[in-house]
Amino acid sequence: MAAGGANPFEVTIAPGSGDSVMPDDALPKPAGPWRRAWGRFRRHRLGFVSLWLLAAMLLVSTFAELLSNERPLVARIGGQTWFPVFANPSEKALGGDFGTPADWKDPLVQGILARPGNWAVFAPNPHGANSRDDFFGDMPPAAPNAANWLGTDPKGRDMLARLLYGFRVSIWFAIALTIVGTAAGVLMGALQGYFGGRTDLFLQRFTEIWGAIPELLLLILFASIFEPSFLLLLILLSLFGWMGLADYVRAEFLRNRGLEFVKAARALGLSSGQIIWRHVLPNSMTPVITFLPFRMSAGILGLTALDFLGLGVPSTVPSLGELLKLGKDNLYAWWVIVPTFAVLVLTMMLLTFIGDALRDAFDTRKS
16 A cells, blocks of 8 residues: 555646646537538538529629619719619700600710710610610510610510519519518417417417418409509418418427426426527527528519419519510510520529528538
């Protein structure tokens, strides 16, 4: 036995020997679930690139007036500076004869611009979504040329401008429909899954009855009574767009409400609202996030189909569905239907790739 009762198995580390114990706060902290999911999403190259491409398309279409517009971005006429892209002056204010808004393709306005000291900066594509070149150009539908890079539709409107503005309407409609439908679906699913019992039974029966209503018939009925508009379509489609997601959220809440952390939160005296918002909902968001791109795809296809049938937005609003209908009625004008179909297919493919990447990113079985 060692002298002095010392432990013979004790090892003493001399100071400065280079072996030291790292404090707990200096140890690298494990990444959170959201950071790990983002890392898996970035490693999914196709989905990550698709996200950036779709974001670029959204950004370009959002500021379409700066890229495709028949009105100048800035004009200097008679010593005064105008910004017609935001506020179009009258022809009389520019030195013309009429008090109507200036038509910048009119030969009279073109003559005013040609005077010494006058100038204007136009967008790269000098055509708007509804503008028509009534003074020059071929009979519509005109094939692609130097003035109209993608030609014109049967109504004489520039195809590139119609595609740019039509994509903006479709993508923002899909985003708005996804936000409203997701919020309603999460709310209904959370109520059913967390409270269960009679609440779940009543809301399940309500969902079954509501889902039995023919959506297309309701759209036709409202289209015959009210003038079609962006807001009306958003409200009508949102009334039915929540049901699919509500089932997944309900299943997640039913699974999570019986876990230990929820029981501990109840024991601490937290209210049902606090438990849902702080604990159950964050752990039930996987199906919500993974389904977002596919819900956007459904929104774009739904609006396109309604516009194709004449039940969508008004004809003055640029629409991909209207272009498909014009292309179907004028099959010889390939420059109408081919670019529209290409934009629609590209958008659906990008959203599908993003959805696949999100599904893999939130799959905990993947490293």
